[in-house]
Amino acid sequence: MKYILALFITFFSLENSVAQVLEPVKWQTKVEKISNTDYNLVFEADIDDDWHIYSQYTPEGGPLNFEVDFLNINGNYELIGDLKEGKTYKEFNETFGVNEIFFSKKAILNQKIKILNLENKQIKVEFFYQVCKTVCINETKNFTLSLDGTNVLEKNITIDENSKSLSKKLKIDIKGAGEFQKEEVKEKTNIGIFILGFLGGLIALLTPCVFPMIPLTVSFFTKSAENTQKGIANAMLYGLFILIIYVLLSLPFHFLDSLNPEILNTISTNVWLNIIFFGILYFFSFSFFGFYEITLPTSWGNKMDETSSKIGGFIGIFFMALTLAIVSFSCTGPILGSLLAGSLTSDGGAMQLTMGMSGFGLALALPFTLFAMFPKWLNSLPKSGGWLNSTKVVLGFLELAMAFKFLSNADLVKHWGLLKREVFIGIWIIIFIGLALYLFGKIKFPHDSPLKKLGIPRISFAILVVAFVIYLIPGLTNTEHANLKLLSGFPPPLTYSLYEKESECPLGLECYKDFTQGVAAAKEQNKPIMLDFTGWACVNCRKMEEQVWSQDKIYNTLQDYVVISLYVDDRKELPENEQFDFLRANGSKKRIETIGDKWSTFQTINFNNNSQPFYVLMNSDLQLLNHTTANTPNADEYYNWLQKGLESFKK
Numbered sequence: 001m002k003y004i005l006a007l008f009i010t011f012f013s014l015e016n017s018v019a020q021v022l023e024p025v026k027w028q029t030k031v032e033k034i035s036n037t038d039y040n041l042v043f044e045a046d047i048d049d050d051w052h053i054y055s056q057y058t059p060e061g062g063p064l065n066f067e068v069d070f071l072n073i074n075g076n077y078e079l080i081g082d083l084k085e086g087k088t089y090k091e092f093n094e095t096f097g098v099n100e101i102f103f104s105k106k107a108i109l110n111q112k113i114k115i116l117n118l119e120n121k122q123i124k125v126e127f128f129y130q131v132c133k134t135v136c137i138n139e140t141k142n143f144t145l146s147l148d149g150t151n152v153l154e155k156n157i158t159i160d161e162n163s164k165s166l167s168k169k170l171k172i173d174i175k176g177a178g179e180f181q182k183e184e185v186k187e188k189t190n191i192g193i194f195i196l197g198f199l200g201g202l203i204a205l206l207t208p209c210v211f212p213m214i215p216l217t218v219s220f221f222t223k224s225a226e227n228t229q230k231g232i233a234n235a236m237l238y239g240l241f242i243l244i245i246y247v248l249l250s251l252p253f254h255f256l257d258s259l260n261p262e263i264l265n266t267i268s269t270n271v272w273l274n275i276i277f278f279g280i281l282y283f284f285s286f287s288f289f290g291f292y293e294i295t296l297p298t299s300w301g302n303k304m305d306e307t308s309s310k311i312g313g314f315i316g317i318f319f320m321a322l323t324l325a326i327v328s329f330s331c332t333g334p335i336l337g338s339l340l341a342g343s344l345t346s347d348g349g350a351m352q353l354t355m356g357m358s359g360f361g362l363a364l365a366l367p368f369t370l371f372a373m374f375p376k377w378l379n380s381l382p383k384s385g386g387w388l389n390s391t392k393v394v395l396g397f398l399e400l401a402m403a404f405k406f407l408s409n410a411d412l413v414k415h416w417g418l419l420k421r422e423v424f425i426g427i428w429i430i431i432f433i434g435l436a437l438y439l440f441g442k443i444k445f446p447h448d449s450p451l452k453k454l455g456i457p458r459i460s461f462a463i464l465v466v467a468f469v470i471y472l473i474p475g476l477t478n479t480e481h482a483n484l485k486l487l488s489g490f491p492p493p494l495t496y497s498l499y500e501k502e503s504e505c506p507l508g509l510e511c512y513k514d515f516t517q518g519v520a521a522a523k524e525q526n527k528p529i530m531l532d533f534t535g536w537a538c539v540n541c542r543k544m545e546e547q548v549w550s551q552d553k554i555y556n557t558l559q560d561y562v563v564i565s566l567y568v569d570d571r572k573e574l575p576e577n578e579q580f581d582f583l584r585a586n587g588s589k590k591r592i593e594t595i596g597d598k599w600s601t602f603q604t605i606n607f608n609n610n611s612q613p614f615y616v617l618m619n620s621d622l623q624l625l626n627h628t629t630a631n632t633p634n635a636d637e638y639y640n641w642l643q644k645g646l647e648s649f650k651k
Contacts (some may be wrong), residue, residue, distance in 0.1 A: 080112035197356035201363025239365030241321035246361030281403035288396030412536035518564035617645035
């Protein structure tokens with residue numbers, strides 16, 4: 001159990017590097033007049049290197065086919081022949097077992113039409129297609145073509161003159177972007193969340209809902225099969241289906257992510273969603289304490305079990321796996337809820353959630369497969385008993401502590417002042433004192449067995465919790481020891497305090513929270529600019545400030561810069577005359593109402609990036625001084641990056 005606390009803390013402090021906005025396909029259209037009634041519609045796409053769009057003729061069972069829908073065809077015009085494709089390529093895909101047909105670098109589509117209603121001057125078309133590289137993006141594109149060849153955005157979205165004027169101010173003329181090599185996009189985050197999900201699955205195995213199922217299920221497969229090999233094969237299939245079920249739970253979030261690359265960041269900082277997460281984890285924690293059980297309807301589990309018995313075979317095993325997922329929900333649900341909340345409040349979003357779910361499902365599936373292959377291992381399993389309920393109670397305390405992180409997120413972005421740093425830390429001290437008392441046997445919960453003696457593992461974990469409480473106590477003070485570096489990103493920032501602070505900026509640095517004001521100050525002081533895209537609820541931003549910026553050599557170097565901190569999740573509304581509609585490149589409209597809306601859009605359109613923290617070095621003429629960078633926990637690396645910026649500025 002001594003690793004459980006570290007695991008839960010790590011769930012909510014996932015590192016993430018640059019999460020760039022991907023738009024690998026750019027479309028152009030034209031209309032060619034053949035006669036007074038006949039026209040040829042031409043759609044041309046430029047496709048980024050190594051990306052593919054799949055053809056409408058890709059065989060079934062492969063990637064998603066290209067789909068075209070002519071929306072206003074009824075009575076207005078008719079199609080002449082099929083949609084013609086330009087040059088395509090064919091390649092066998094071993095995963096799908098089909099010959100893929102796809103476009104590479106360029107896609108050309110032609111459709112001839114005959115006009116039936118001469119009053120109609122517009123043709124509305126919708127494309128749905130899949131574009132893939134090492135990842136796949138599902139895209140929907142809408143076109144409205146006039147018969148003179150003009151491409152009109154769907155719904156003919158327009159914005160007023162004030163919005164146009166304010167939109168122009170968001171776009172800045174950055175110089176020198178080609179002089180610096182772009183930072184590499186690291187993928188260790190996804191591996192890390194996979195491992196954390198796997199560890200979460202292992203914890204779920206130690207709960208009363210899952211652990212007793214292992215010998216029962218393995219026994220079923222080894223005894224019910226006609227021979228040992230078939231029993232092992234069925235158990236392996238069972239494990240595979242468990243994995244697939246948990247991965248499928250993450251798929252809806254990919255759909256949300258594909259609609260708008262900023263949507264998961266918006267969700268993660270949404271005040272009401274954070275309050276809902278607080279309520280869910282708070283509710284889950286008391287379920288783990290044993291005051292009540294959270295279960296899906298019993299009829300669901302019974303129905304799945306009955307279906308698996310009737311069908312049997314391949315599909316029957318799938319329903320057995322689904323039955324396990326349903327009946328074990330009272331124990332796995334809170335852990336999955338933590339994983340979901342942690343993924344949505346980090347920058348990795350849907351892909352991190354899928355990786356976490358994959359790890360979780362794999363950890364649950366492995367024991368059923370391995371013990372079926374090696375049934376003698378069952379003898380080494382510990383007997384079910386009171387230790388299973390103790391594990392649940394410990395998880396309950398951790399769920400309760402994590403719940404207040406989400407309430408803190410809502411408090412920060414709305415500036416309510418309810419959970420100042422010292423209040424938050426005080427609540428954590430009370431929660432972990434309660435956990436220590438429980439581990440020492442001083443308090444009990446409804447389903448606890450009589451505690452005859454304290455085992456060495458329990459005493460060791462209790463001592464670890466006491467040490468953690470002692471570590472938290474300086475966080476209540478207004479001293480240099482209040483910076484709890486091991487917990488950076490969990491409590492509110494040092495500036496969000498009950499004590500009066502000289503500056504609202506990180507670590508008391510002088511900073512500006514408006515780009516224009518900061519640039520003017522840099523020009524006046526003849527200093528370079530360090531542009532800091534950050535967030536009130538950004539865990540990695542706090543870790544950078546409290547673990548990296550706080551080091552003397554970096555803190556001193558930052559004072560040679562004008563720091564401009566732009567909070568992309570600030571929900572404070574802009575003055576009414578500064579609110580406007582921003583027209584995205586894809587034709588959709590985004591309402592800029594809050595400070596966070598303004599700076600998140602500013603970051604996306606100027607730096608093609610929507611993750612935080614994100615740092616830019618430039619001078620007051622907007623000349624870049626070094627490549628941009630993101631989360632950099634290595635202090636020496638970050639210091640060298642700052643120094644190079646200063647050298648470029650002096651030159």
